[in-house]
Amino acid sequence: MDRTAKAEELLRELGRRARLVVYIASAPGAGKTRRLLEDARRLAADGKRVVIGWIETKGRPDLELAAAGLPRSPPRQVEIGDRVFEDFDYEAAVHAKPDVVILDELAHDNLGDAAHAKRWQDALALKENGIGVIGAFNIAHLETVAPTAEALIGYPVREIVPLSFLQSADEVVALDVSPRLLQSRVKAGKIVNEQDIDRALSGAFKEQTLYMLRELLLRTIDNLTLPVVRAGRTSMAAAFVYPNVDAAPYLKRTAAVAEALDLGLEVVPTYGVECATLERMARELGGELLHETADPAQTPGDALRASLVALPNGRIAARLANRPLPYAPFIVGAGHTYLGENPVRSPYSHTTGDRLRVGYGKLTVYLGAAAGAGKTYAMLDRAHQLKAEGVDVVVGFVETHGRKETAALLDGLEIVPPKIICANGITYREFDRDALMARKPQVALIDELAHTNAPGSLAPKRFFDVLAVLRAGIDVITTLNIQHLEGLGDTVLRLTSTVVRETLPDGILTLADDVILIDVTPETLRQRLREGKIYPPNQIESALANFFRTENLFALRELALREALRARHRERIASPFERILLAVGSREIDMPLIARANRIAARLAIEIAIAHVVRPGARAAPAIVEKLRTEARKTNAEWIDEIAEDVPKRLIEIARSRPETTIALAGALRAPRWLQRPSFARRLVDAGARELLVLMPSRAGADRFSSEE
Secondary structure (H helix, E strand, O other): OOHHHHHHHHHHHHHHOOOEEEEEEOOOOOOHHHHHHHHHHHHHHOOOOEEEEEOOOOOOHHHHHHHOOOOEOOOEEEEEOOEEEEEOOHHHHHHHOOOEEEEOOOOOEOOOOOOOOEHHHHHHHHHHOOOEEEEEEEHHHEOOOHHHHHHHHOOOOOOOEOHHHHHHOOEEEEEOOOHHHHHHHHHOOOOOOHHHHHHHHHOOOOHHHHHHHHHHHHHHHHHHOOOOOOOOOOOEEEEEEOOOOOHHHHHHHHHHHHHHOOOEEEEEEOOOOOHHHHHHHHHHOOOEEOOOOOOOOOOOHHHOOOOEEEEEOOHHHHHHHOOOOOOEEEEEOOOOOOOEEEEOOOOOHHHHHHHHHHOOOOEEEEEEOOOOOOHHHHHHHHHHHHHHOOOOEEEEEOOOOOOHHHHHOOOOOEEOOOEEEEEOOEEEEEOOHHHHHHHOOOEEEEOOOOOEOOOOOOOOEHHHHHHHHHHOOOEEEEEEEHHHEHHHHHHHHHHHOEEOOOOEOOHHHHHOOEEEEEOOOHHHHHHHHHOOOOOOHHHHHHHHHOOOOHHHHHHHHHHHHHHHHHOOOOOEEEEOOOEEEEEOOOOHHHHHHHHHHHHHHHHHOOEEEEEEEEOOOOOOOHHHHHHHHHHHHHOOOEEEEEEOOOHHHHHHHHHHOOOOEEEEEEOOOOOOOOOOOOOHHHHHHHOOOOOEEEEOOOOOOOOEEOOOO
C-alpha cells in the first residue's frame, strides 16, 4: 500500500472512531434536547445509524416533531413499589450496535438493577464498545460546580457528574443562553408547570442566579480548553512569585492586566515559596498554580507556556529585560499595591445613557470563534421562535454563504431587499438601512456586524448602521467573530499570524444588552470546513493549513469564551495603572506600538501618553517624528516631545509626574554584544524605573489576511 493509500485508510479509520460529545447548559430550558435531536437528524442525513437512547420532550410539539422518524432504543421497565418507570436500557443499545446513541440527562441516577449506576457511565461504556454518544446535562450537576450551585439555587444537587468524565470526552460544548430568554421561557410555561412559575422565577430562575450559573458554565469550558502550543502563541499569562515578594497585591495587579488582555493566569512559584497559600490566591483570582517550582532566569523563553510573563522588579527582571524574548515581560514594581476600579469607557457611552431616556432598541450579539460556528443559523432559529411568539421580526440582512441549512431557515421570514450599489465597476449587495427603518419592525436581524460597507454607503461600517437602527427603537440581533474586535488585533496576530482588516471597537460589546456565545470545538469547525459548509472547495485546503489550524481554533475559542465572560462584568474595570506612558524612538518600527498601547489602555479604561525623548544632537528624521505625532493624535493620546541628556532618567521623571504611571516600550530585537550598550528596557530598570510593560515586536511574516465573515 503506497503512502497516499495509507493516509486515506487512516482518515477512514478516524472517521469510524466512536466519539463522546457532551453539551452543557447553564440551566433547564437552554435547548439541550433540541440540539441533540438536530445533531441526530444531521447525522442520519449523512448516512449514520443513529438511535435515541433517552430524551425528554416534555410533550412539546416542536421536540416531538424533531424526534419523529428517528429510531429509539427500547427503554427498560423498572418496578418501584406499585409503579412502573422507564429508563435507558444500556444493554439494548449495545445489542442494536448503532453508530451513535443520543443520551440526554447524563447526570441521571439509573433506576433498579441497571448495568451501571449512572447514565454518564453508560455513555463511557458505549464509547468503549465502539458506539458514539452525544449527550447533555446542566452545569449545576458537575462535581466542581455543584456546591456553588446549591448555594445559588437553594436546594441540594444530588445527581453528580465527575470532572474526569468531561476530561475524557472528545468534545465539550457550551450551550450559552441569555438569562432573560430563559426567564421568558419560564413565564411562557415552557420549562415548569404554570403553578410553579412564580417559585421558579424567585429561586432557580432568578436573573442573578442564571447569570452566575452561566459564568460557571463558561469558566468550566475555558478551563477544559488549554491547548499546548508554542510559547507566545498561547492565551496565558505566567506570574513568577518569589519568597521576598508580597504575593497578594502583585498577583492582583498581574491578574488585572491578564484579564484586560483576555489571558488566563498561571501562578509559578520559585524555590522557597509556600504553595498552599499561593494556590488559594491563584484560585480566588480565577487562575491556577503550577505545582512545580521554576526559575525564569534558567527557563528557556520558548519553554514557557505564556505570552505575558510577570516578574517582580529586581536582578532577574533586569537581566531578562536585556534579551529578546518570545513573550511580553511585565516588570512589576516591588511593593506596588495600587489597583484602581475604573468605569468602562466606550465611544458609545453616551448612546448607552441615552437609551435609558429615549427607549433605544436592545442589541443582542451572537459571538463565535470563527466562520462556520453557527452564529447566523442560531440567529435565524431565534427569529422563528420570536415569530411563533407573535413578535414582528424581519431579516434586515443575512449572508448565508451558500450554506443550505442556513438558507432553509430564511423560509417563512420577511426579508428586506438588499440595496444594490455599483462602485468602481463592482456591484455590491448591502443592508438597506432606510428601508428597514421605514418598515420599523420590533426586531431586525442584521448579520456580520464588522462588515465594511461598499463605497458610497450611508456609513463606512455596518455597526454604524446597527447603531442607527437601535436609535430608531428597533431591537437588533447580530453576529460577530471574535477576531474582529479591535482590541484583540495584536492577540489574534500573535495567535494566528493573521492580520484582520475588518475590525470594530470593543465598545460595541459594552453597548450590547446580551452577548451569546455560539460555542463549537475546533474538531467540528475543521470537519464543517472539509464538508464544504464554510468556504468554497478551492479555499478548503488553504484554510485548513492556515487560519483553520487546530491550534489557531483552540486559541480563538479561548478568546471567545473569555470575551463572553468579560461582557458580563462591564460596569467597572480593575487596573493596576492610572496611565500608560509609551516611550517611542525616532524609528518607524515604533509606529505600530502607539496603536497597540492605546488598545491596552482602552481595555484597562485608563489614560495614555506618548513620549518621544531624544538626546541633544540625535539624528531624528522630521518626517518620522511627524508620523509618530500624527499617529498619537489619532488615538487622542498626549504627545510629549523633549530633548534630554539622560533619556531614561527623563522618561522616569515624566512618568512620576503623574502617580501610578507605568512605562511601556518596545522589547529588544537582539541581545547586545560585548561592549555594546544594554537594551533600552535594561537602561530604564538600571535608572530606577519602578515598573515596565515591555511590548514585543509583532512576529515577522504575518502577511496573511483574514477572509472571515
